[in-house]
Amino acid sequence: MAPRRPARMIRHHTLAYLPSPNDMRVQFINTCCGNSGQQQHSLDEGLKIFEDIVEKRMLEYESSMTDLLNMLWASHPKLTSYLERQFRTATKIVSLIRSSTEQPSIDDIVKLLCDYFKVSASNMKIHENEMRNLVFAVIGWSTMLYTVTSEAEDSDLPNVTETQFTNGPAKLPVVLVKHSCQRPVGSMLRSQGLMPIACLPAYRKSSQGLPTRLTVNSLNFCSLHWLGHVKITWVNDLSSHCEFDRHGKIKQLKLFRLPSLCAKIFLGDKDETFIDRLFKSHSCQKNCWSIPESVAKPYLAEVLLSYRLLFGQHQASRTHFVKKERGNAAWNDALDPLLYALCGQDNVYGFDGIEEYLCERGVYDADISFPHLGSRLMELADYSSSQRPTSLFEVWRDQRDPEKLLTFKAVIIIGAASVALGILQVFVGIVQIAVTIHA
Incomplete structure (x- = not known):
């Protein structure tokens, strides 16, 4: 042989x-x-x-x-x-x-x-x-x-x-x-919109009137779900990641279910990858030619970071993913372990050094941290900020403005304590009167 x-x-x-x-x-x-x-x-x-x-x-x-x-x-x-x-x-x-x-x-x-x-x-x-x-x-x-x-x-x-x-x-x-x-x-x-590459900030008006500041407190999935009734559709198409139609009857946010593919390319060798080769043909009517050597890898890093922004950095959103979205995100009953780590865990450990590249923070500038996905995330943030609580329960769970929420909870707690104390005083008074009568 x-x-x-x-x-x-x-x-x-x-x-x-x-x-x-x-x-x-x-x-x-x-x-x-x-x-x-x-x-x-x-x-x-x-x-x-x-x-x-x-x-x-x-x-x-x-x-x-x-x-x-x-x-x-x-x-x-x-x-x-x-x-x-x-x-x-x-x-x-x-x-x-x-x-x-x-x-x-x-x-x-x-x-x-x-x-x-x-x-x-x-x-x-x-x-x-x-x-x-x-x-x-x-x-x-x-x-x-x-x-x-x-x-x-x-x-x-x-x-x-x-x-x-x-x-x-x-x-x-x-x-x-x-x-x-x-x-x-x-x-x-x-x-055809199948490669979501944006022009550099110098060549585009990225904000389109929307704020470029993205905060974890306001742009997390629980806020979107509880106040905006947003639902996730887990898709197999990377180009659809973070697409959101705020005007549709169903408020649907599309998320890519396979971040391991993004991580594999992102952590690949220094030679040009296949998706890099495709992404390099960036030319537009704005004469935007100043594109870095590698476009795909920074874009894929944005994809990985977007899971942390929407889920991983917010405790209630992590819990929601584990309890509600984990089964939906699976393909043929198989869930990408990296997706679980990014969306369901406080820290991303054991995935070949991915965590050190994520550069997590509490507040992001969309133009800097998300030059390609920024417009989609800003649309989400604008939708989130436009939602108003419609019930006392929603007000209690609205975490978009921590100071306002803390003040509201303090008023509720102090008010409830005052009412309880008042009731207790009345009860004590009744007891004292009853004791006096029977004395």
Whole structure:
């Protein structure tokens, strides 16, 4: 029996050498998220959920992609598993985008993919639109920025949708992607709101009339829930994180359920990660070109910090998460352990040094601490500040203004004590009169 190849050869495989199914998944995750060079076992359980979600999304595409994968892998007839072919093809697509010197378009990636698999011109013409759909789907699978549905026959790209699994599968409104496949991928995703990158403060009016000061006392989930009747929808789409519609009938706040994926990328090696490669194509009508080397990692740090702001730094919100939201946040009964630590624990211990990067404080400046998520959080803060208690119970639990709440509680407690003392004095007086009469 031939000796097993060393694990390091996985990163340099060609069509002549194919890794095992287990190595194939590890390679996919490392290609998407970057390899930190050290073991991060604390994130393994969360990354397993990521892998399961990706597999489910790939299987939803099986009927429409099987013929294409059969054509691409025709030189390897023994490789019959759809998932193995799909994982390996997805890994190659991610590698092609990461290794490109310029920001590629989907059509550029299709051409590179055809060159790699030596697809003939006739087959390329037949399967061109399928390969476009595959590339677009793979970008969504590997970044979790968006979810794709099966392709519409008259569209250039598949539809984009969001899926929640709170009380069983339920599909939310669909957004059709109509932009040309010849546009740079990052620019195309940004134009559709699938990459929430904001211009730098010098190029934008970030506040839009809203206060940029975010305090834990006012912007915590219990205040939003008790006074504003806000409900959480846990989503699999990173681009939807912290989205909130204050004008909807149901006050719904969307939160990403898989922070381990964000942490894996954030703690990855210094080499450019896949999502970094996409985020770099920042250009707009404001001539905002002064974007730092890495955009994705600071954005992902904001995502991690937002859980602490909404839940982790506020005791009542932590308790609410543990008792009410933990089950809703799970995917197929599996909860990301990092999500529990961020939202349900006072401190984030044992997660590969994540806590030291969070830079928690009681008061945040949205432009400084949340340059990309700030507009969404400011909208939440403005909604929270506009709510007024409608009952004595709500007034008692309103913690947005600690001094006002302390004064109110003091008045109530002192007043109640005074009434109780008065009643006691009356009772004592009655007793004294009764004793005098019977004396």
